[in-house]
């Protein structure tokens with residue numbers, strides 16, 4: 001199988017486990033959704049397949065920042081949303097792993113990350129502000145945070161998102177927006193780790 005490796009503190013453990021199984025003889029190859037996850041995979045001797053050789057991706061396993069009742073997701077808290085969405089939408093199946101605190105009835109408690117090109121980002125910022133999305137430029141060490149793709153992130157403190165499909169379309173039609181963190185109709189299965197150590201599984205109907 002060809003496996004998509006997610007990004008973040010939850011995906012980290014998935015990659016560790018896959019690394020253990022590869023060491024024990026599991027025959028898979030992988031594609032990573034961030035520089036950090038690719039570095040980790042290489043350290044664990046998980047074979048990384050170059051893009052020209054990929055004909056299909058069987059399964060993508062990733063974390064999320066929020067999951068709603070319809071299995072729509074918010075992602076990008078770690079800044080990897082663009083690569084994550086490219087890999088997730090190219091995969092036959094996507095499994096999302098979260099802890100129970102990330103399962104919400106309606107998205108919006110977690111700020112929605114929007115990746116934008118640095119050129120004229122202030123204009124893009126104003127477009128988002130005009131939509132009352134309350135954007136904030138993500139920073140690291142007092143400088144704009146730079147994604148693996150050389151872009152900026154605007155975190156939108158927009159509150160409840162009752163119609164994520166509509167917001168997703170609105171955002172991606174704005175010139176300067178590269179991608180947003182709403183993953184619509186992409187996740188097939190969500191595995192929720194509960195505080196008592198058990199898991200709950202949600203599946204797209």
Ligand SMILES: O=C[C@H](O)[C@H](O)[C@H](O)COP(=O)(O)O
Nearest residue numbers: 008009010076077078079080
């Ligand atoms: O950009 C980062 C990704 O979308 C992560 O999968 C998401 O932020 C969840 O990360 P974590 O498992 O660290 O909470």
